[in-house]
Amino acid sequence: MLLGVIADDFTGASDIANTIAKGIAPEGGLRTVQYLGVPAAPAAADVEAGVISLKSRSIPAAEAVAQSLAALDWLLAQGCRQIVFKYCSTFDSTPEGNIGPVGVALARRLDVRGVIACPAFPDAGRSVYMGHLFVGNRLLNESGMEHHPLNPMTDPDLRRWLARQGTGPVGLIDWPTLQRGTVATRAALDAAAARGEQLVIADAIRNDDLLALAEACADARLLTGGSGIALGLPRNFIRRGAAHGGTPDVRGIGGPEAILVGSCSRATRAQIERHRASHPVFAIDVDQVMEGRLTAQDIVAFIRANRDTAPLAYSSSDPDQVAALQKKYGRETVAHTLDALFASAAKELFESGTRRIVVGGGETSGAVVSALGITSFRIGPEIDPGVPVLVSEAGAGLGMALKSGNFGAEDFFAKALDAISGTGADAR
Numbered sequence: 001m002l003l004g005v006i007a008d009d010f011t012g013a014s015d016i017a018n019t020i021a022k023g024i025a026p027e028g029g030l031r032t033v034q035y036l037g038v039p040a041a042p043a044a045a046d047v048e049a050g051v052i053s054l055k056s057r058s059i060p061a062a063e064a065v066a067q068s069l070a071a072l073d074w075l076l077a078q079g080c081r082q083i084v085f086k087y088c089s090t091f092d093s094t095p096e097g098n099i100g101p102v103g104v105a106l107a108r109r110l111d112v113r114g115v116i117a118c119p120a121f122p123d124a125g126r127s128v129y130m131g132h133l134f135v136g137n138r139l140l141n142e143s144g145m146e147h148h149p150l151n152p153m154t155d156p157d158l159r160r161w162l163a164r165q166g167t168g169p170v171g172l173i174d175w176p177t178l179q180r181g182t183v184a185t186r187a188a189l190d191a192a193a194a195r196g197e198q199l200v201i202a203d204a205i206r207n208d209d210l211l212a213l214a215e216a217c218a219d220a221r222l223l224t225g226g227s228g229i230a231l232g233l234p235r236n237f238i239r240r241g242a243a244h245g246g247t248p249d250v251r252g253i254g255g256p257e258a259i260l261v262g263s264c265s266r267a268t269r270a271q272i273e274r275h276r277a278s279h280p281v282f283a284i285d286v287d288q289v290m291e292g293r294l295t296a297q298d299i300v301a302f303i304r305a306n307r308d309t310a311p312l313a314y315s316s317s318d319p320d321q322v323a324a325l326q327k328k329y330g331r332e333t334v335a336h337t338l339d340a341l342f343a344s345a346a347k348e349l350f351e352s353g354t355r356r357i358v359v360g361g362g363e364t365s366g367a368v369v370s371a372l373g374i375t376s377f378r379i380g381p382e383i384d385p386g387v388p389v390l391v392s393e394a395g396a397g398l399g400m401a402l403k404s405g406n407f408g409a410e411d412f413f414a415k416a417l418d419a420i421s422g423t424g425a426d427a428r
Ligand SMILES: Nc1ncnc2c1ncn2[C@@H]1O[C@H](COP(=O)(O)OP(=O)(O)OP(=O)(O)O)[C@@H](O)[C@H]1O
Pocket: 009, 011, 148, 149, 150, 262, 263, 264, 265, 268, 286, 315, 316, 317, 321, 322, 325, 326, 334, 335, 336, 338, 339, 360, 361, 362, 363, 364, 365, 403, 404, 405, 406
């Protein structure tokens, strides 16, 4: 294994696994496997990139650090030359959150400084300029992310946000420096390291900027960022002759289907509305769940009753409703109750033969996949930017798509089911 990734949630992990497996033309990508948690056994010999999916985005920082260091140990034991810490392109974390502490802990363990921190993902509209994160043409804190149920992002200045997480001084590779080329960028990173800056926010507004950063960091032991930071990394290995390159290939999976959605993001809510126009949907009443009057059995019954018609069950609400529910029951309590609800519905569906499962939302995906007992996925075709088809490596055969809240076109959900069965327009 050449390249190892520690991802702080499951959808983010499949996002970066997709980037690495696909690579860029003409070289292509690396043979990539997404692991669910730190594997108990060594990787298969043919794996060139391993992506460990943690569920560490919204847990206490000390636990996130411990899990990330365990993942690092496993990846180093597989021979990884380069490590990426993958977090969300919208930098999801609170001031008590984990991006800073995990980044610093990994840097310390690897004994490196001047480590890139770049959440930019231009294909999904995320860019960083002068250390400030934009979503489309809005600053992060005016993009809808300020209403996120778990990680409300209220400041677009990433250096200031990281410093609030106790990282010490944070550096900046600004866009003008990046435009001066690889040598200037490397020198700026070295200077940041000499000043004792462990993490360095890097600007990037186009894919070319991410490729330039990857080139400047070809020998870096550690990078951190969104999936975009991995865009140019396979090419570094392929050009040096350490990997062969090419495109991923998995077989389609047929069988009964289910769509489960806990994401409350603007994009997801629009996708649900689009799906509703021509498919059965089930709006989960959160009050009824909290009072124990609606259970996983109700979701399972709805999915079974609507077999072959792409049934979708969702808890997603608009920001005002989410805020009211959180006030009434407590933020963590609602989230954990709903995550557990989706997890047990998915488990029952899988055990009774459902073979294609699409999930909306990172936390929701983490809960669902953990309950299914799957340990690894091969990466298949891309459905929409950042969301690939996933096919379980072992067992009865399960095809999934784990959609980050903000990702996907409006017709994502139906399209994902087709892509899993290999019948979608994008199927390879
Ligand atoms: N109606 C609701 N009210 C409050 N919380 C909700 C509601 N519906 C879902 N949730 C919780 O909100 C959280 C949504 O997070 P999740 O990570 O699944 O989606 P997301 O944040 O949109 O996606 P991503 O993390 O991929 O960007 C989950 O923990 C979920 O259980």
